[in-house]
Amino acid sequence: MAGVRARQKEKTRRALIDAALNQLSAEISFSSLSLREVAREAQIAPTSFYRHFQNMEELGLTLVDEGGLALRQLLRQSRQRIDSGGSIIRVSLETFMYFVTNHGSVFRLLLQERSGTSREFRDAVAREIDHFKSELADYLVAERELPRLIAELQADAVVRVVFSAGADALDLDATQCNLLMEQTIVQVRMIVRGAATFMDDIQTLPASVHIPAKPDHSS
Amino acid sequence: MAGVRARQKEKTRRALIDAALNQLSAEISFSSLSLREVAREAQIAPTSFYRHFQNMEELGLTLVDEGGLALRQLLRQSRQRIDSGGSIIRVSLETFMYFVTNHGSVFRLLLQERSGTSREFRDAVAREIDHFKSELADYLVAERELPRLIAELQADAVVRVVFSAGADALDLDATQCNLLMEQTIVQVRMIVRGAATFMDDIQTLPASVHIPAKPDHSS
DNA sequence: ACATTGAGCTTACACATGTAAGCCGAAATT
DNA sequence: AATTTCGGCTTACATGTGTAAGCTCAATGT
Incomplete structure (x- = not known):
C-alpha cells in the first residue's frame, strides 16, 4: 500500500x-x-x-492554484500574528512585499495570466484574487464592524491598489521598494478613512460585481 | 517634393x-x-x-505609444468638456470604460506589456501610465488646490484602481460593466475623501516613487 | 540622361516546436 | 505465477518560425 x-x-x-x-x-x-x-x-x-x-495549460493552472494558495496562507498567517498588537495594514503589506520580491516568478505568473489570453487562466487568477478580497472583507466586518457593503468596496479597492503596487515593485531595488511600500500604506489608509465617510449614505452604494463561480481546487 | x-x-x-x-x-x-x-x-x-x-519589439513599442496617446487624448478631451459642469470623476470613468470596451485590443496590450517579459515594454507602458497620473495630479493641484504630495498619492491610487477595474471590465458584458463602473466611481470618491483627511499630517507622508526617465516619443 | 537608392520580392536554411505510434519493463493485481 | 497496468522511452513527422543573400525596378537626385 x-x-x-x-x-x-x-x-x-x-x-x-x-x-x-x-x-x-x-x-x-x-x-x-x-x-x-x-x-x-x-x-x-x-x-x-x-x-x-494534458497540456501546458493544465500545468499552468496548477501553478496558479499553488501560487495563490501560498500567498493567501502567508497573509492569513501574518494577520493572526497581529492579534498581539501592531498595524494590520503595515504587517500585511510587509508580508505581501516579501512575497513579491522573494517569489517574483509566482507573482509575475499571477499578474500576467490575470490579463492573459486564456479565459481559464484569467478566471483562475480572478478566483484567487477574490479570495483575498473576501478574507479581507470578512476581517473588516468582524474586527472593524463595517457594514458588509462598505467592507467589500473597501477591500476591493485595497486589493487593487496593493496588487498594482506589487507589479511595480518587481522592477525596483530594495530601497525604492520600501519607499513604494510606505506610499502604498498611506494610500490604503486613505481608502480606509474614505470608506468610513460613506457610513451615512450606504443606501446609495452599488452592489458588488461578482465573478462567475467556477470549481476551486484550493483549501 | x-x-x-x-x-x-x-x-x-x-x-x-x-x-x-x-x-x-x-x-x-x-x-x-x-x-x-x-x-x-x-x-x-x-x-x-x-x-x-528592426523587429517585432519595435512594432510593439509603436503600438504602445500610439495606444497610450489615444487614451490620454480621449481623457484630456473629456476633462475639458467638464469645465461646463458635471462630475469629472464620472465623466472620466465613462470615457475610460468606453475606451476599454471599444478598443479592448489596445487596452489589453497595455495591460499585458505592463507586466510582460520585456523591460523596454514595461518601461514604455509605465511611462504612459505616469502621464495619466501626472495629468490627473496637475488637475488636482490646479483645480482642487491640493498640496502636490497629496495630489500625487491620490492620483496614483486612483489610476491604480481604475486600471485594475478596466482589466476586469474586459471580460464583462455591458450591464456588469456598468455596475463595475458605478462601484469604481464610489471607490474613487473614497480615495478622494480619504486623501482630504491627510491635509493635517502632510509632513508624515513619504515622497513619491519616480520611474527612471527614458526617451518619450509622444506629444 | 544617367546613376543611385531603397521598398519589395524570391529562395533558402537551420531550428524548435507539439505530438502521434508504439515498445519496454517494473510494479500492481488477480 | 500469470496477467494487466502504466510511467517512461525512442523514433518520426509535419509545421511554423526568424532571417540571411541577393535580385528587380520604379522613384529620386544630379
Whole structure:
C-alpha cells in the first residue's frame, strides 16, 4: 500500500512543476515556456509529459492554484500574528512585499495570466484574487464592524491598489521598494478613512460585481 | 517634393501596424504574434517587414505609444468638456470604460506589456501610465488646490484602481460593466475623501516613487 | 540622361516546436 | 505465477518560425 509507483509519479510531477517554476523569470513568461524545455529540465522525455498533464495549460493552472494558495496562507498567517498588537495594514503589506520580491516568478505568473489570453487562466487568477478580497472583507466586518457593503468596496479597492503596487515593485531595488511600500500604506489608509465617510449614505452604494463561480481546487 | 515613395512607405508601415492591431484579440497577445503573419496580413513578404521595423519589439513599442496617446487624448478631451459642469470623476470613468470596451485590443496590450517579459515594454507602458497620473495630479493641484504630495498619492491610487477595474471590465458584458463602473466611481470618491483627511499630517507622508526617465516619443 | 537608392520580392536554411505510434519493463493485481 | 497496468522511452513527422543573400525596378537626385 506504500505505492512505490504512485510515489515516483508524484515525484516527477513535482519535478515538472518545479522545472516550470524554475524557468519562469522576468524575461520568460509562462506562455513562452515550451513543453519540451520543461520536460528536459525535469529529466523526462517530451512525450512523457502527457502522463502527468494534458497540456501546458493544465500545468499552468496548477501553478496558479499553488501560487495563490501560498500567498493567501502567508497573509492569513501574518494577520493572526497581529492579534498581539501592531498595524494590520503595515504587517500585511510587509508580508505581501516579501512575497513579491522573494517569489517574483509566482507573482509575475499571477499578474500576467490575470490579463492573459486564456479565459481559464484569467478566471483562475480572478478566483484567487477574490479570495483575498473576501478574507479581507470578512476581517473588516468582524474586527472593524463595517457594514458588509462598505467592507467589500473597501477591500476591493485595497486589493487593487496593493496588487498594482506589487507589479511595480518587481522592477525596483530594495530601497525604492520600501519607499513604494510606505506610499502604498498611506494610500490604503486613505481608502480606509474614505470608506468610513460613506457610513451615512450606504443606501446609495452599488452592489458588488461578482465573478462567475467556477470549481476551486484550493483549501 | 510630393514624395510618392515616402507616402507609399508610410502606407505599408501603417498596414503593418493595423495588421498587428487587427490580429490582437482576447485570445492572441502581442507576444504570440508572429512577424510572418503580420507581414502576410499587411500583404508584404516576411523579409520586407525589416524595411519598416528592426523587429517585432519595435512594432510593439509603436503600438504602445500610439495606444497610450489615444487614451490620454480621449481623457484630456473629456476633462475639458467638464469645465461646463458635471462630475469629472464620472465623466472620466465613462470615457475610460468606453475606451476599454471599444478598443479592448489596445487596452489589453497595455495591460499585458505592463507586466510582460520585456523591460523596454514595461518601461514604455509605465511611462504612459505616469502621464495619466501626472495629468490627473496637475488637475488636482490646479483645480482642487491640493498640496502636490497629496495630489500625487491620490492620483496614483486612483489610476491604480481604475486600471485594475478596466482589466476586469474586459471580460464583462455591458450591464456588469456598468455596475463595475458605478462601484469604481464610489471607490474613487473614497480615495478622494480619504486623501482630504491627510491635509493635517502632510509632513508624515513619504515622497513619491519616480520611474527612471527614458526617451518619450509622444506629444 | 544617367546613376543611385531603397521598398519589395524570391529562395533558402537551420531550428524548435507539439505530438502521434508504439515498445519496454517494473510494479500492481488477480 | 500469470496477467494487466502504466510511467517512461525512442523514433518520426509535419509545421511554423526568424532571417540571411541577393535580385528587380520604379522613384529620386544630379
